Amino acid sequence: MNKEKIIIDSTSTSFLSIKEIIRYKSLLNNLARRDFLVRYKQAFVGILWALIKPLINILVFGYIATKINSTVNAANNFVFVAAAMLLWQLFANVFNDVSNSILGNSNLFSKVYFPKIIIPISSILVCLVDFIISLVILIVLFFITGQEIRWQFILAPFFIFQTLINGLGLGLYFATINVKYRDIKFIVPVLLQLGLYITPVIFPTEFYFNRLPDLLKFIYALNPMLSAIDGFKYAILGTSIHYDMLYFYISTFCSLIFLFIGIKYFYKFERNFVDYI
Amino acid sequence: MSKDIAIKVEGLSKQYLINKSASLKSDTLYGNFISSLRNLKNFTQKKEIEEFWALKDVSFEIQHGDRVGIIGRNGAGKSTLLKILSRITPPTKGRIEYTGRMASLLEVGTGFHGDLSGRENIYLNGSILGMHKHEIDKKFDEIVAFSEIEKFIDTPVKRYSSGMYVRLAFAVAAHLEPEILIVDEVLAVGDAAFQKKCLGKMEDVSTQEGRTILFVSHQMNTIQALCNKALVMNSGKISMNVSKTDEAIKHYIQLASVASQTDLANRKDRSGEGKIRVTDINYFHKDTPTDELICGQECSIYIDYECNDSIHLNAITVALAFYGDDGILYTVLGSEFTGVIYNNINGKGTFVCRINKLPLMEGTYLLNVSLNQNGLMQDWVQEASTINVIAGDFYSTGKVTPATHRSILIDNSWSKL
Numbered sequence: 001m002n003k004e005k006i007i008i009d010s011t012s013t014s015f016l017s018i019k020e021i022i023r024y025k026s027l028l029n030n031l032a033r034r035d036f037l038v039r040y041k042q043a044f045v046g047i048l049w050a051l052i053k054p055l056i057n058i059l060v061f062g063y064i065a066t067k068i069n070s071t072v073n074a075a076n077n078f079v080f081v082a083a084a085m086l087l088w089q090l091f092a093n094v095f096n097d098v099s100n101s102i103l104g105n106s107n108l109f110s111k112v113y114f115p116k117i118i119i120p121i122s123s124i125l126v127c128l129v130d131f132i133i134s135l136v137i138l139i140v141l142f143f144i145t146g147q148e149i150r151w152q153f154i155l156a157p158f159f160i161f162q163t164l165i166n167g168l169g170l171g172l173y174f175a176t177i178n179v180k181y182r183d184i185k186f187i188v189p190v191l192l193q194l195g196l197y198i199t200p201v202i203f204p205t206e207f208y209f210n211r212l213p214d215l216l217k218f219i220y221a222l223n224p225m226l227s228a229i230d231g232f233k234y235a236i237l238g239t240s241i242h243y244d245m246l247y248f249y250i251s252t253f254c255s256l257i258f259l260f261i262g263i264k265y266f267y268k269f270e271r272n273f274v275d276y277i
Numbered sequence: 278m279s280k281d282i283a284i285k286v287e288g289l290s291k292q293y294l295i296n297k298s299a300s301l302k303s304d305t306l307y308g309n310f311i312s313s314l315r316n317l318k319n320f321t322q323k324k325e326i327e328e329f330w331a332l333k334d335v336s337f338e339i340q341h342g343d344r345v346g347i348i349g350r351n352g353a354g355k356s357t358l359l360k361i362l363s364r365i366t367p368p369t370k371g372r373i374e375y376t377g378r379m380a381s382l383l384e385v386g387t388g389f390h391g392d393l394s395g396r397e398n399i400y401l402n403g404s405i406l407g408m409h410k411h412e413i414d415k416k417f418d419e420i421v422a423f424s425e426i427e428k429f430i431d432t433p434v435k436r437y438s439s440g441m442y443v444r445l446a447f448a449v450a451a452h453l454e455p456e457i458l459i460v461d462e463v464l465a466v467g468d469a470a471f472q473k474k475c476l477g478k479m480e481d482v483s484t485q486e487g488r489t490i491l492f493v494s495h496q497m498n499t500i501q502a503l504c505n506k507a508l509v510m511n512s513g514k515i516s517m518n519v520s521k522t523d524e525a526i527k528h529y530i531q532l533a534s535v536a537s538q539t540d541l542a543n544r545k546d547r548s549g550e551g552k553i554r555v556t557d558i559n560y561f562h563k564d565t566p567t568d569e570l571i572c573g574q575e576c577s578i579y580i581d582y583e584c585n586d587s588i589h590l591n592a593i594t595v596a597l598a599f600y601g602d603d604g605i606l607y608t609v610l611g612s613e614f615t616g617v618i619y620n621n622i623n624g625k626g627t628f629v630c631r632i633n634k635l636p637l638m639e640g641t642y643l644l645n646v647s648l649n650q651n652g653l654m655q656d657w658v659q660e661a662s663t664i665n666v667i668a669g670d671f672y673s674t675g676k677v678t679p680a681t682h683r684s685i686l687i688d689n690s691w692s693k694l
Contacts (some may be wrong), residue, residue, distance in 0.1 A: 008364060009372035020308070026413075027404040033403055034390055041392045111387040112425055115366035274366045275293070 011202060015267050020115050031105075031122035036129060037088060051132040054089050057081045060203045069203055079144045082141050083236050084201040084205040086231045090131040091163045091225055092192045097123040098171025099188050103178050116270050120172060121156070122130055124164055129171045131160075138236070155235035162228040169224075172262035176269050179276050199225045209243050219245065224258055227251035283457060283489040284339040285599055286361070291332040291357050331357040333513045335371070344483045344490040344521060346500035348529045349510035352546050355493045356461065358510070359383060362491070363459055370690035374510055376458030380406055382462075386446030391435030395426060397435055402449045417450040423478075425450035444471055451478045455610075457489045458482065476503055495659075497526050497604015530602040533643055533660040540581070541661055549654040553590055553622065555646050557581040558662040570664055572686070573671030576635050580628040580646060590650060593619040595628045598645040599637065607637060607685055613649075636686040638678060639668040 001159035014020075021028070036075060040046040060080040071079060098120040105119045198220070200208060209217055220226070227248045233239045241248060334353045349355045360366045362373060363381030388405040389398050399420055403413040407574050413420075421427055424444040426437070434442055461478070480503060483490050494500050500522060502506060507525035509517040509532065517528045542556035560567050561577040570576045580595060596611035610630055613616065619628065642664050647657040668677055671686045678686065 005374065005376045007372060007374050008361070008368065010368050010370050024407075025406075026400075026408070026410045030401045030404040032394060034397070037397070038390060038392050108388050108405060109363060111384045112381060112407075114405065114407065151502075271367045274360070 014115070014270070016117060016263055017115070021117065023119065024114055025120050026119050028122050028125070031118065032125040032129075034124045035123065039126070045134065050130045054086055054134045055137055057089070058085050061085060066200050069207065078202070079145050079147065079237060080143050080233060080239065081139075081202060081231050082138050086131065086138055087160070087163050087229050087232050088199060088201045088225065089134070090127060090160070091167045091228070092196075093127040093130065093133070094124055094164055094167025095171045095192065096188050097127055097173075097226055098168055099174035099178055099184055101171075102175040102273065103182075103185075103277070106273075110274050116273065117266070119187060120168065120175060124168060126198060127167070128164070140161065142236070149239055152235045152238065156232060159228050159232040159235060162231070162255050163225070166224045166255050169255070169259035169262035172266040173258075176266050179273050194225075195225070199223055200229055205230055206242050209247075218250070221247035221250040222254050224251055224255040228255070231253070248250060281341050282386075283341045283343070283377075283399070284373065284375045284491075286338070286362075286373050287336050287371055289332055289358070289361060289373065289559075290330060290369050291354075291361060291366070292369040293329045293331055295327045295329055299533075300667070306402075330513050331434070332361070332368075335513075335515050336512075337515060338521050339489060339491070339519060341489055342483065342487045343506050343519075344480075344492065344504045346504035346507035346522060346525070347491060347493045348507055348511060348525060349501060349516075350533070350546055351548065352512070353510040354513040355510055359459055359461055359491070359493060375457060378407065378454075379457040379459065380450075380453045380455035381459035382406075382450045382458070382461065385443055386448060389434060389446060392433055392437070394433055395421075395430045395437070400446070401451055402446065403453075406450060406453055407455075408453060412454075420445075420448045420452050423451065423644070425476075439523055440471070446563060447471075449473055451475065451482070454486075455488065457491070459491045460485070461493045462495065464504060474640065485644060496606075497529075497600075498606075501526065503557040526604050528604075530641070541658065544658055546657045546662075547656060549648070549656040550650075552588075552650065553582055553584045553593065553648050554584045555648060555658060555661065556625075556642065558646065560664055561593055561689050563589060568665070570617045570637075570666050572638055572666055573637055573673075574635055574668035574669055576632050578630040578632070581625070581627065583625045583649065584623050585625060590622045591620045592651045593622050593655075594649045595619075596647045596649070598647075600643045600645065601683065602641040602643070603683070611654065631679050634671070634688070635666065635669070637666045638670070638683050638686065639666055639684060641665055641682060 040049065046050075058078065058081055062081040066074045066077045066079050072080070075090065101119045101123045102116065108114075109116055109119070174184050174188060198208075208220060212220055228251075230239075230241055230248065317375040335354070335358065347355050357366075359381065360383070361368050363379065365381075365383075385400060388402055390401065393401065399417065400410070400413055406412070408416075413604075423429055424441075424447070426441050426445055427653075429437065429441065434445070437445070442544065458479075475536065476499070480494075482488050488617055490503075492500065492504055504522050505517050508515060508519045509525050510527045511532055516532060541558060542554070547554075554692045558581070560570055561579060562570065563575055564577075567576075578597065580597075581592060584590060592610060594613040594617075596609060596613070598608045600608045601607055610632075612628070612630070643660045643661045644662045644664065645657070646661040648655045667681075670677070672688075678684075
């Protein structure tokens with residue numbers, strides 16, 4: 001048993017500590033397990049729901065893409081949309097779940113102390129499991145359309161990780177505001193709806209860049225999901241990037257900025273959450 | 278910090294800001310925007326923010342292996358103190374030092390999920406309380422045995438009876454092995470036998486394993502049974518520092534009787550909806566007002582009330598709880614139990630409780646009073662009034678039960694077959 005001396009005073013603040021997260025790994029594990037088990041309990045097709053929603057989205061948006069973007073053949077259009085859509089859905093789930101996670105679990109941390117960052121991290125884990133299940137769709141489409149297995153596959157986890165970071169960064173920021181202003185739970189779905197249309201999910205990034213003046217291109221590249229999706233499509237399907245790589249780097253850089261801001265903001269108010277709930 | 282001190286608290290204060298002009302709307306972005314506009318418009322009018330110190334300059338030291346009771350009325354700052362100690366909310370000023378693992382039970386079954394089975398909830402709740410998986414694995418059988426729910430361990434807890442639920446929840450908490458355990462009145466649930474089992478477990482934890490326990494309760498007899506020391510809090514301050522349990526309880530009762538002398542109508546430490554409130558309590562010996570009642574004699578208690586609205590209220594019931602100055606609950610008198618429910622109540626008036634033969638022995642009693650409407654609490658004041666009872670000839674034999682056997686007197690007769 002460790003005899004650690006603990007001091008609590010008015011000035012001490014905590015900050016992201018990997019050591020502490022590791023110490024609470026059983027809590028992390030159990031919270032994620034709970035959310036996952038509860039989600040599909042008493043549902044007839046159970047875990048299949050993790051497939052149905054993205055499948056419908058892919059079918060609808062794949063069809064739209066085929067109708068509008070005739071430069072690519074129909075089968076490829078479906079694979080491109082599937083790759084982008086699954087990653088987008090991962091981002092959307094993480095963003096949404098993280099921003100509701102703190103308020104949704106206020107009954108826990110208003111009764112017991114533990115590092116609150118555990119809660120959003122556990123919601124990421126649940127989203128990640130859903131994502132892995134939904135990858136089945138991509139794998140099936142991948143082989144149906146006769147794609148080849150390439151060495152760039154090893155890059156894919158990096159872009160999945162970037163997607164998680166994007167969702168976490170933005171989610172933490174909104175989760176913090178959500179503690180005081182309950183409007184957030186209505187704002188997030190609206191933002192995600194908008195985001196789906198302006199992010200290169202249905203159409204390739206060039207489709208947007210060709211229609212934008214330079215200044216707007218720069219603003220467009222501030223979207224951290226742009227590089228994640230294009231990178232993922234490159235890793236899985238080998239779609240090369242036909243625009244200035246600068247925009248790709250801007251977007252990647254934004255991921256880190258958003259994560260930093262999200263964590264910073266979260267830890268600024270984290271200690272006082274209980275007083276606002 | 279010397280070696281045998283488990284917790285050291287210095288100058289601890291907690292301030293809450295209460296926005297008096299706040300309405301529900303200021304909890305939304307829109308509402309906040311509007312109110313900031315309003316503030317711009319008439320910035321001469323200051324925003325009404327009231328400072329409230331839930332704790333003010335609290336300092337004390339607790340030694341290893343002590344079981345310390347924290348006593349105080351509603352709003353004395355006990356819960357705030359526990360929340361700061363268990364790191365749920367930060368202090369505004371001051372500091373706390375302690376060593377080792379601290380676990381707090383401010384609620385049993387924190388994080389229990391109805392859809393999960395008993396087994397899954399043991400792991401979930403255990404990890405929320407800070408136990409590692411291997412610790413729970415090791416204690417699992419013990420937890421299940423203690424909670425007496427072996428047969429239902431794989432049933433979702435939403436199908437449990439409330440008793441089973443509480444037993445399971447407490448069992449997990451009781452098998453934590455913290456150096457310092459903080460408990461907040463969680464024992465107020467469950468049946469008497471299980472409460473006794475819980476108390477026994479807590480005593481074991483402290484005496485045999487030398488762990489420190491901080492325990493908050495309103496029930497003086499529980500404090501007396503469990504704690505070897507106690508401290509008394511009153512309106513956010515320490516009223517009596519850590520001392521022997523008996524002395525602390527005595528001090529608390531004195532405080533309470535001073536408080537009960539202040540005008541009942543103006544007391545702020547009350548709970549309930551407030552549609553109807555108790556404004557005064559008076560005592561009558563037969564028909565004459567008195568401030569002392571006599572054991573075994575006829576007496577009446579007059580409870581004055583006042584309604585808030587002009588609406589007529591129905592289904593009102595009144596209850597009085599008699600606590601001795603030893604903190605023990607002696608009896609509860611409720612109009613509902615005697616079949617009396619008041620209808621058509623409005624304005625001001627007086628409820629009368631008549632006792633034909635007062636069964637209380639000599640001593641000082643504190644009364645809690647409550648008014649309910651259809652089971653919904655309208656007004657509840659603790660230690661609303663104090664009354665002295667003087668010795669009387671209850672059995673009309675000139676013989677009196679000795680004061681050391683303080684209890685409720687019951688009319689009885691003896692014979693031989």
